[in-house]
Amino acid sequence: MERRVAEQLRSTLGPLGLEAHALKVGWYNAVLQPAFHLPYPDDTLAFVVLSTPSMFDKALKPFVSKERLKIIRDPVDQCVSHHLSRVKEKFPDQRVDIMFDYELLPSRKPKFLAQTAAHVAGAAYYYQRKDVKLDPWGKKKIFGVCIHPKYGGWFAIRALLLFPAIQVPFLEQPLPVDCVSSEEKRIELLEQFNFHWQDGRYRDIIEVKERYSEEQKTYFTTPPAERLRLLGLSQEAQGITFH
Numbered sequence: 001m002e003r004r005v006a007e008q009l010r011s012t013l014g015p016l017g018l019e020a021h022a023l024k025v026g027w028y029n030a031v032l033q034p035a036f037h038l039p040y041p042d043d044t045l046a047f048v049v050l051s052t053p054s055m056f057d058k059a060l061k062p063f064v065s066k067e068r069l070k071i072i073r074d075p076v077d078q079c080v081s082h083h084l085s086r087v088k089e090k091f092p093d094q095r096v097d098i099m100f101d102y103e104l105l106p107s108r109k110p111k112f113l114a115q116t117a118a119h120v121a122g123a124a125y126y127y128q129r130k131d132v133k134l135d136p137w138g139k140k141k142i143f144g145v146c147i148h149p150k151y152g153g154w155f156a157i158r159a160l161l162l163f164p165a166i167q168v169p170f171l172e173q174p175l176p177v178d179c180v181s182s183e184e185k186r187i188e189l190l191e192q193f194n195f196h197w198q199d200g201r202y203r204d205i206i207e208v209k210e211r212y213s214e215e216q217k218t219y220f221t222t223p224p225a226e227r228l229r230l231l232g233l234s235q236e237a238q239g240i241t242f243h
Contacts (some may be wrong), residue, residue, distance in 0.1 A: 001045075001166055001168075002022060002045055002166065002168045002171060005045065005047075005163065005166065006020070006022055006047075006089070008090055009047060009087065009161075011088060012086075012087055012179060013049065013083070013087070015053030015058065016053070016055060016058050016059040016083055017051060017052045017053070017054035017057070017059055017169055018048045018049055018050065018051055018055060018059070018080075018083070019049070019052060019058070019123070020047040020048070020049050020050075020161065021047060021048050021050070021118070021121040021122060021123035022045065022046070022047055022121060022168075022171065023046050023047070023120050023121035023173075024042060024043055024044065024045065024046070024168060024171050025040045025041065025042055025043070025044040025046055025162070026035070026041075026042025026043060026044075027036050027110075027120040027121075027173055028046075028120050029042065030120075030180070031116060031120060032046065032113065032116060036109065036113060036193060038068060038112065038162070040144075040162060040164060041167065042169040043169045043171075044162060044163065044164055044166070044167060044168075044169055045162075045163045045166040045167070045168045045171070046161060046162045047121075047160070047161040048114070048117040048118050048121045048125070048157060048159075048160055048175070049080075049084065049157070049158050049159040049160070049161060050118065050123060050155050050156065050157055050158065051080065051155060051156045051158050052151060052155055052210065052242075053151060053154050053155070053210045053211055053212050053213070053216065054073050054210070056212070056213065056215070056216040056219070057213070059079055059083060059095075060075065060076060060079050060231075061231070063075070063078075063079040063083075064079070064084060064231045065234055067082070068135055068232075074102075074224065075227070075228070075231060077100065077102060080100070080158045080159060081100065083085070084098050084159055084161070085098075087179070091163075093131065094163055094166070095163070095165055095166055096161060096162070096163060097162040097164060098159055098160070098161055098162075099111040099112045099159060099160040099162070100158065100159050101156075101157055102115045111160075112160045113164055114157035114160075115144060115145070115146045115157065117157070118146050118157050118161055118176075119146065119176050120173070121171070121174070121176075122174030122175055122176045122177075123148070123176065124142055124146040124147060124148040124149075124155070124157075124176060124181060125142070125147055125149075125176040125177060125178055125180070126145075126146045126176070127144055127145055127146070127147060127180055127186055127189055127190065128142075128144035129142045129144065129190065131147075131186055132183060132186050132187055132190065133183060134183065136187060139198070140194075140195055142190055143193065143194055145189065145190070145193040145202065145232070146239070147179055147180055147189070147205060147206065149176075149177035149179045149206075150205050150208065150209045150210065151208055151209070151210055151211070152203050152204055152205060152207075152208040152211070153193075153200070153202050153203030153204070153205065153213050154203050154208060154210065154211040157207040180205055180206060180208050181194070185205060187203045189202055189203065192205070198221075200217070200221075218230065219231075
């Protein structure tokens, strides 16, 4: 069953520049404190969904062109939501729960920890402070970051799909590719991500096979309220207010 679901997701999401990586809820819950656990049995099948550099041209721009009068919030979030809602239609006999990376619980905690999900699914390695033996940061707060073996930091984790009726006790857990394996490079990565993230250098910590186009870089480095103009949308015409 897992293979059939995975193939259906690949054939549906692949042409849109999206990837889906399988995991068991138990893998995720095992590495987190109970406050962050997903409320499903350990053997429940889930998929973490990533957007790759090609999503901008394959999914976002066509979506904006077609749905331009319906853009009422962040176009990327709305595009991903639209396509994942269509995915649910591919499984009429299954319950499919979707959690998006931007959604929060009433407690203000995220519905799921995206980078942890990507790591346990083997999709991208989540580099954290604990991965550095000689910690040079003292009392500074250091955030971790996922690096994809093909895209480096040029990707995003968008959602988690859960299939509550599908239990996969024998699913084997893949290890994420440790593509930033030296102590020196890990320190460089965390330094760049935490203190110089605006310049995006951390994204190229490894040699990547694909990165964002110049148009896409401009889009994501532009303040949200001005992004619609880059996509040919008028903020006033859409009646959009950004906070």
